[in-house]
Amino acid sequence: MSRLHSVKLNRDLCVGCTTCIKRCPTEAIRVRNGKAQIAENRCIDCGECIRVCPHHAKSAVMDTLDDLKGTAFNVALAAPSLYAQFGPPATRGMVLAALGLLGFDAVYEVAQGAEIVTASTAAFVQKALEEGRRPLISSACPVVVRLIQMRFPGLVENLVPFDSPMEVTADLARRQLAEKTGLPQEKIGVFFISPCPAKRTAVINPIARASSAVNGVIAISDLYPQILAGLEKMDAKTALQEGERLLTAGSTGVRWAYTGGEAIALHMERYLAVDGIHNVIEILEEVENERLHDVDFIEANACLGGCIGGPLTVANRFSAHARQRAFVSRAPEEARQGPQTAPDLPLESWKELPLPNPAMQLDEDIVQAMQKYEQLKQIVAGLPGLDCGACGAPDCEALAEDIVRGEAAETDCIFKLKERIRAVAAVMSDLGEEMNRYAPNREEDPHDTP
Amino acid sequence: MTFSIDGSDFIHAGEASSGAKKALTKLGVKAPVVKRAAIAMYEAELNTVIHAGGGSAEVDIYPDHVLIRVTDHGPGIPDVRLAMQEGWSTAPEAAREMGFGAGMGLPNIKKQSDELLIETEPGRGTTVTIRINFTV
Structure with missing residues (x-):
């Protein structure tokens, strides 16, 4: 299991098919010895492999409620997408109350942090546009940030340089709860209830900050049955009282759960909202080629539908979208304790931009890299070009790259292997004939008696 | 590396530069x-x-x-000096309707490159050679 990522393989379930290697947006997976392998330096935790594996061999490595034992006072941070998992008669407040019942001493809405990020982003974008810097790209989706670090390093400067709503809410909760309880920070446990594994990776390997304010990340799908049970048991009085007490965010933050929500919150005309990792790649290509002249802000979500489409959600993303819209329309636009009362404003911007990830580079030295590239092109020319994936690499070019890097052999290609076998067979048969010609006596041949 | 560029195909326009971009990234050229x-x-x-x-x-x-050497066998550029001016465009209506042909093509190429050579002959075609240095 990787220390840097949150996607793992169950070797017993993996049959070594080509489904995941074909869908991985960073070509991070290879099938070797009949089992999938993920290259750590290339994985961006998008969860596509979890989603597409027909044998359910890929899963997320997440924290559990057992991890609450390490800390005296525990806080749950509810992702905006949590609400959409539950339908009427559940209200937002009831979902939060039911979450609290699982052993948490406090519950916070990450939608509140989203509102703080929105307020800071609005001011930042305004200033950046005046300076002629556009388009700005949201940094809320950690998968998109890691994608940019690896495949579009030139766009790191376009990222909105603020922490994610998860971190902002965690900072806020830590400050408020330390004040309220008098406990030292190390006794406060902060747990994010997440729609995706990438958020756990963002905690163990933070983006643009030294350490995360979050202790653990628990999958929405893991808590779903217990929250549902809590909702079914909840009496009307608790539902009303507790529910009201826990609400801190308005529609602005709740809307962040689906694609477009973050952009709408900014009240900007010239925005673009894109979802699905492969669609995001297309748009980033356009940004890099400077083709998007009429867009000021890009909201990019790795998952189709936005966070409600996360790989660790339960509800179908279309029904989740309909439910979340209902939660949005029932919430007041202005938050109860959103940006107005937040002590964090304006948010401090990142001290350092995320560094480019050189995982795609063939060699550190450009001359060496050029030689390898030359070799790579020659190898590709000799491969069948069917991109069948039978070698374990996603396409012929990726196999050629693996060969150049010394991680695969040309005979991993079954067509190349057949060619070689045929050649060897021809030599063998020639050899056999030769032996017969010059040493006929050794063979028992009835037609050839001395 | 050689790429062929399909004519009047806006859908696939950009494939050659995408390919070149991928190659340069693999070589470790700075973003x-x-x-x-x-x-x-x-x-x-x-x-x-x-x-x-x-x-x-x-x-x-x-x-x-x-x-980068991009060659075509088109009509050539009648007046290179004029074509280098921002906003000057002879693009056909079909291209403009799609948002192309705003007269920024050559000026933008000039802006991005360290050296630019335009060889053009009316009726025969144009070759644009772009040099970009790796040291920033």
Whole structure:
């Protein structure tokens, strides 16, 4: 299991098919010895492999409620997408109350942090546009940030340089709860209830900050049955009282759960909202080629539908979208304790931009890299070009790259292997004939008696 | 590396520059330089699609610079000095309707490149050679 990522393989379930290697947006997976392998330096935790594996061999490595034992006072941070998992008669407040019942001493809405990020982003974008810097790209989706670090390093400067709503809410909760309880920070446990594994990776390997304010990340799908049970048991009085007490965010933050929500919150005309990792790649290509002249802000979500489409959600993303819209329309636009009362404003911007990830580079030295590239092109020319994936690499070019890097052999290609076998067979048969010609006596041949 | 560029195909326009961009990234060329090369090549590629029914692109990579040569057999550029002015455009209506042909092509190429050579002959075609150095 990787220390840097949150996607793992169950070797017993993996049959070594080509489904995941074909869908991985960073070509991070290879099938070797009949089992999938993920290259750590290339994985961006998008969860596509979890989603597409027909044998359910890929899963997320997440924290559990057992991890609450390490800390005296525990806080749950509810992702905006949590609400959409539950339908009427559940209200937002009831979902939060039911979450609290699982052993948490406090519950916070990450939608509140989203509102703080929105307020800071609005001011930042305004200033950046005046300076002629556009388009700005949201940094809320950690998968998109890691994608940019690896495949579009030139766009790191376009990222909105603020922490994610998860971190902002965690900072806020830590400050408020330390004040309220008098406990030292190390006794406060902060747990994010997440729609995706990438958020756990963002905690163990933070983006643009030294350490995360979050202790653990628990999958929405893991808590779903217990929250549902809590909702079914909840009496009307608790539902009303507790529910009201826990609400801190308005529609602005709740809307962040689906694609477009973050952009709408900014009240900007010239925005673009894109979802699905492969669609995001297309748009980033356009940004890099400077083709998007009429867009000021890009909201990019790795998952189709936005966070409600996360790989660790339960509800179908279309029904989740309909439910979340209902939660949005029932919430007041202005938050109860959103940006107005937040002590964090304006948010401090990142001290350092995320560094480019050189995982795609063939060699550190450009001359060496050029030689390898030359070799790579020659190898590709000799491969069948069917991109069948039978070698374990996603396409012929990726196999050629693996060969150049010394991680695969040309005979991993079954067509190349057949060619070689045929050649060897021809030599063998020639050899056999030769032996017969010059040493006929050794063979028992009835037609050839001395 | 040689790429062929399909004529009047706006859907696939940009494939050559995308390919070159991928190659430069694999070689470890720094992001801002890759970006300049990609933009310059994309504009040149698009010019062949808009004006000349396609062409071809050749990319030669050296340890410290890249040479991009985009060639077409189109109508040629009657007045290079005029074409280098921002906003000057002879793009056909079809291209403009799609948001191309705003007269920024050659000026933008010039802006991105360290050296630019335009060889053109009316009725015979145009070759645009772009040099981009790797040292920033």
